Amino acid sequence: MDSAQSPTESHFITNEPYYEPVGNEVSLFEAAYANRLPVLLKGPTGCGKTRFMEYMAWRLKRPLITVSCHDDLTTSDLVGRYLVKGGETTWVDGPLTRAVRAGGICYLDEIVEARKDTMVVIHPLADDRRMMPIEKLGQLLEAPPEFCLAISYNPGYQSVLKELKQSTRQRFVALSFDYPKPELEARIIRHETGLDESATAKLLKLAEMTRNLKGNGLEEGASTRLLVHAGKLIAQGVEARAACQGAVSLALTDDDDMVAAVNELIAALF
Amino acid sequence: MIPYTPEQLALRLETAFDVEFTFHKVDKLVDILAPLDRDSQDFILGWVDRIASTNIQISYEFTRRVVEALDRLDRRVIEAWAVHAMDTYDSKGLHPALEVLRKVDDFLAHAHAHAAGAFFDEVKTVLSNFLCGLSGRRLALKQGEQVHTDSERLFLPNVSASMETEADNFLLCKARVAFMWAQTRFGSCRVDFAAEFAGYDDPARALAAFQALDNLRLEACLARELPGLWRDMQGLSARHRDAALAPGWQAFEQALARDPDKPEAVLALLREAYTLEPPAPRVYHAALDPQAIAGIRNARMAREKMLLRVKLAQLAQEQREEAAPQTSDKPAEEQAPAQFEARQDGQAWELTLDDQPVAPPEDVKQLLTSVSLDWGEIPPEMLTAAGDGEYDPALYEDKEKDPNEVWQGTYHEEGAHIYPEWDFARQHYRKNWCVLREIDLKPGDAGYVDEVIDRHHGLVKHLRRTFEAMRDESKLLKRQVQGDDVDIDALVEALADSMDGREMSDQLFMHMHRADRSMAVMFMVDMSGSTRGWINDAEREALIMLCESLETLGDRYAIYGFSGQTRKRCEIYRIKTFDQPYDDATRARIAGIVPRDYTRMGAAIRHLSKLLNEVDAKTKLLITLSDGKPDDYFDIYRGQYGIEDTRQALFEARRSGIHPFCITIDREGKEYLPHMYGHANWVEIDEVRKLPLKVADIYRRLTT
Numbered sequence: 001m002d003s004a005q006s007p008t009e010s011h012f013i014t015n016e017p018y019y020e021p022v023g024n025e026v027s028l029f030e031a032a033y034a035n036r037l038p039v040l041l042k043g044p045t046g047c048g049k050t051r052f053m054e055y056m057a058w059r060l061k062r063p064l065i066t067v068s069c070h071d072d073l074t075t076s077d078l079v080g081r082y083l084v085k086g087g088e089t090t091w092v093d094g095p096l097t098r099a100v101r102a103g104g105i106c107y108l109d110e111i112v113e114a115r116k117d118t119m120v121v122i123h124p125l126a127d128d129r130r131m132m133p134i135e136k137l138g139q140l141l142e143a144p145p146e147f148c149l150a151i152s153y154n155p156g157y158q159s160v161l162k163e164l165k166q167s168t169r170q171r172f173v174a175l176s177f178d179y180p181k182p183e184l185e186a187r188i189i190r191h192e193t194g195l196d197e198s199a200t201a202k203l204l205k206l207a208e209m210t211r212n213l214k215g216n217g218l219e220e221g222a223s224t225r226l227l228v229h230a231g232k233l234i235a236q237g238v239e240a241r242a243a244c245q246g247a248v249s250l251a252l253t254d255d256d257d258m259v260a261a262v263n264e265l266i267a268a269l270f
Numbered sequence: 271m272i273p274y275t276p277e278q279l280a281l282r283l284e285t286a287f288d289v290e291f292t293f294h295k296v297d298k299l300v301d302i303l304a305p306l307d308r309d310s311q312d313f314i315l316g317w318v319d320r321i322a323s324t325n326i327q328i329s330y331e332f333t334r335r336v337v338e339a340l341d342r343l344d345r346r347v348i349e350a351w352a353v354h355a356m357d358t359y360d361s362k363g364l365h366p367a368l369e370v371l372r373k374v375d376d377f378l379a380h381a382h383a384h385a386a387g388a389f390f391d392e393v394k395t396v397l398s399n400f401l402c403g404l405s406g407r408r409l410a411l412k413q414g415e416q417v418h419t420d421s422e423r424l425f426l427p428n429v430s431a432s433m434e435t436e437a438d439n440f441l442l443c444k445a446r447v448a449f450m451w452a453q454t455r456f457g458s459c460r461v462d463f464a465a466e467f468a469g470y471d472d473p474a475r476a477l478a479a480f481q482a483l484d485n486l487r488l489e490a491c492l493a494r495e496l497p498g499l500w501r502d503m504q505g506l507s508a509r510h511r512d513a514a515l516a517p518g519w520q521a522f523e524q525a526l527a528r529d530p531d532k533p534e535a536v537l538a539l540l541r542e543a544y545t546l547e548p549p550a551p552r553v554y555h556a557a558l559d560p561q562a563i564a565g566i567r568n569a570r571m572a573r574e575k576m577l578l579r580v581k582l583a584q585l586a587q588e589q590r591e592e593a594a595p596q597t598s599d600k601p602a603e604e605q606a607p608a609q610f611e612a613r614q615d616g617q618a619w620e621l622t623l624d625d626q627p628v629a630p631p632e633d634v635k636q637l638l639t640s641v642s643l644d645w646g647e648i649p650p651e652m653l654t655a656a657g658d659g660e661y662d663p664a665l666y667e668d669k670e671k672d673p674n675e676v677w678q679g680t681y682h683e684e685g686a687h688i689y690p691e692w693d694f695a696r697q698h699y700r701k702n703w704c705v706l707r708e709i710d711l712k713p714g715d716a717g718y719v720d721e722v723i724d725r726h727h728g729l730v731k732h733l734r735r736t737f738e739a740m741r742d743e744s745k746l747l748k749r750q751v752q753g754d755d756v757d758i759d760a761l762v763e764a765l766a767d768s769m770d771g772r773e774m775s776d777q778l779f780m781h782m783h784r785a786d787r788s789m790a791v792m793f794m795v796d797m798s799g800s801t802r803g804w805i806n807d808a809e810r811e812a813l814i815m816l817c818e819s820l821e822t823l824g825d826r827y828a829i830y831g832f833s834g835q836t837r838k839r840c841e842i843y844r845i846k847t848f849d850q851p852y853d854d855a856t857r858a859r860i861a862g863i864v865p866r867d868y869t870r871m872g873a874a875i876r877h878l879s880k881l882l883n884e885v886d887a888k889t890k891l892l893i894t895l896s897d898g899k900p901d902d903y904f905d906i907y908r909g910q911y912g913i914e915d916t917r918q919a920l921f922e923a924r925r926s927g928i929h930p931f932c933i934t935i936d937r938e939g940k941e942y943l944p945h946m947y948g949h950a951n952w953v954e955i956d957e958v959r960k961l962p963l964k965v966a967d968i969y970r971r972l973t974t
Contacts, residue, residue: 074754074782075754076754076755081754081755082755082756083756084756084761084778087765087768089756089761136755181615182615202497205495208405209403209404209405210403212402212403212404212405213399213402213403216399216402217399217402241498257395257396257399258399260396260399261395261396261397261398261399261400261402261403262399262403264396264397264400264444265400265403265404266498267498267499267502268400268444268448268496268498268499268502269496269497269498269499270497270498
């Protein structure tokens with residue numbers, strides 16, 4: 001309804017994203033989608049949640065609108081707001097409203113980061129009403145059957161503030177993600193980076209080592225995404241130790257001792 | 271600068287050594303120090319004073335030895351040497367400390383190497399984390415005389431200096447750590463040495479042959495597992511000029527490289543190797559100490575066998591209850607003991623029970639890893655869940671000793687927290703100096719709190735109102751550049767402005783500001799003997815007022831009392847932890863605050879800062895309620911030492927993101943509190959009676 005908004009068509013994914021299913025998540029998602037159930041993706045950062053959403057959007061041929069949540073994300077940021085234009089006020093849809101109108105998939109990434117009051121606006125959309133009230137317009141928007149709501153959440157942050165409320169979480173079909181098994185992770189890295197088998201194996205071993213350090217100085221081990229970054233740098237011709245330091249150890253932590261320890265692990269492998 | 275004259279030097283040394291009482295002769299020392307340049311003199315005299323603050327005898331001995339060391343030793347090494355001597359004095363006493371100083375010849379013999387040496391304390395943190403990253407059982411890095419492992423701890427010497435450069439010496443430590451890790455990871459520690467060597471005439475020779483073979487095997491393992499490190503190790507060995515392998519041993523090397531994973535390959539070759547002269551170990555090789563390993567291993571194996579089966583029984587019960595809750599009322603005897611199957615996939619463990627996969631919790635995974643390292647595999651009988659009452663829990667549970675029993679029977683430090691203490695004269699920490707325990711406070715009279723609230727009825731009401739007003743409430747901010755809604759007033763004005771030809775404002779929106787008060791407060795209450803009487807009453811009343819106020823505010827808070835006597839008995843009393851609610855039990859504990867002994871503040875601050883840092887909050891406050899200077903029983907803690915240690919502990923707290931603040935009723939507080947807390951971070955209350963009112967008021971000012 002406004003030319004300033006990017007057309008929903010641009011949110012269609014035309015090329016098949018590379019995705020390796022870990023378990024039955026694809027069929028589960030499809031079943032949930034067919035039954036108009038919202039979906040909650042759980043899992044540590046960088047294990048492929050966002051990529052999975054892209055893949056599903058491509059499979060279901062629906063536009064995908066992703067919102068990365070932050071701690072100042074307000075209801076208006078999702079629903080929409082009035083703007084002033086040449087002395088007039090104009091309504092502009094927020095991403096959630098756009099997704100509802102277009103019957104697309106709205107993916108709220110890292111939902112716990114959003115302010116607590118913001119999360120409540122998705123409640124009527126996430127149960128069988130599938131309605132979205134737009135207070136400021138006095139409208140009640142009904143979601144078309146193609147619309148799908150998906151949120152993601154990392155239960156690994158051991159903080160009470162970053163917990164998902166029961167009233168929110170109990171509306172969703174939950175899919176659990178974790179780092180893929182070694183063979184699968186190796187395949188992913190090889191596909192994404194073009195590295196050979198021995199270099200991939202070393203990256204995997206490094207990942208395992210950093211995951212051993214989780215809870216002993218590191219909040220998280222190296223994710224598949226970090227391994228892919230490191231692999232891409234290596235494939236580009238960057239010396240392996242330097243590539244891993246840049247893509248893994250410095251990316252994981254700011255703690256000098258931990259950086260030094262991870263660097264020593266890298267030096268032991270490459 | 272001009273060097274000190276002999277007279278000046280004599281005076282300095284006489285003061286430092288307190289010669290009036292100790293009768294040390296300083297003439298000879300003056301003769302050695304006089305020809306030095308001023309910089310060296312200052313360096314030495316600085317250390318003379320610092321050591322003399324610990325012990326004059328040690329300082330005297332240091333001065334006698336240091337000059338001959340000065341030319342050949344790096345100052346960093348001299349510092350380490352002096353600190354090592356003082357640490358030895360702290361932990362073992364005078365004579366061992368003097369022995370350390372007399373061994374300066376050892377330091378001189380390796381002068382260069384020491385300058386480039388890797389010190390245990392410096393490499394410990396990085397290498398501990400490095401070790402943690404490697405797979406297998408959790409291992410601890412410790413300081414020891416010899417490089418060896420007992421299969422749970424790895425020992426490195428205080429200084430590793432076999433290599434030329436500092437970088438190489440660090441690498442050497444790392445290589446040794448990796449090598450010892452390989453000994454635990456690839457089964458060297460699970461060999462039953464006594465049984466294996468029984469058939470040989472000379473068991474010592476058999477051990478040497480075994481070690482030499484095993485070293486070759488582990489090298490092959492490391493080459494495969496940690497190729498980068500292995501390359502570095504080859505470099506180290508070459509730079510250290512380790513002898514090349516004799517041809518006979520090269521054959522073994524090739525044989526072992528084919529299948530290096532299990533120690534059985536070594537045992538198969540042992541008879542043959544026994545006849546040959548074993549090669550000299552490489553620089554990073556670690557000794558095998560069969561006795562140390564066997565002692566630890568036998569105890570561990572017995573314990574782990576029980577523990578694993580008990581844990582599996584718990585797991586099986588959880589599984590069965592989950593699967594069929596209605597059948598759980600069936601008596602346990604009727605069920606056959608659960609039989610698990612375990613499979614290792616890379617580093618991960620997969621458990622199956624009745625063909626159903628079970629996700630093992632972290633502690634079970636650790637146990638499985640440890641068991642598989644000791645046995646080489648998981649024996650099936652260990653995967654049978656333990657029956658009810660099969661083992662006595664006392665055999666496998668960690669016994670927690672009652673902290674109150676410290677002084678009954680023999681003194682122990684089990685379960686206590688050990689903290690360092692800052693010695694200002696030494697300008698170094700005294701390591702592992704304070705022994706601190708958390709103790710539950712005995713609840714006092716439950717009616718006390720109600721009585722206080724009744725008595726201060728008006729004040730409580732007033733405080734609640736003030737604190738309610740402080741609650742950071744959401745408010746609508748008008749005339750913002752960005753916001754959720756258009757600010758119509760602003761828009762109308764802006765339009766009028768633009769009609770008049772003036773510039774139109776861009777502040778046309780309203781924004782809802784939401785409250786986000788993320789605060790955690792730790793109250794540290796002085797429970798020293800000097801608070802006896804009305805100070806103690808005032809403290810308790812102040813805490814009650816505070817709790818009543820804080821409950822309306824919703825800030826997270828904890829209250830701990832501290833006291834103790836000597837460094838071996840620092841005590842922290844739990845009054846309210848962050849997780850406990852302000853309920854009757856907590857109120858009774860506040861009523862139970864009684865004066866105890868002394869105030870060794872440093873250790874208390876260090877411990878409470880640690881607890882506070884475990885809480886997730888944007889702002890962290892550490893508020894001390896105190897009635898005087900840090901002090902301890904017949905100890906140097908009274909006076910400047912205690913003030914400096916407290917200052918250092920507060921500095922550590924600030925560095926970790928905590929804001930310390932002190933509320934005192936000591937009228938002399940202004941003499942030392944600014945030095946400890948900084949100028950703005952303390953307040954003195956002149957009348958004890960006002961404490962209850964003031965504390966809440968100060969808190970309000972602090973946090974708004």
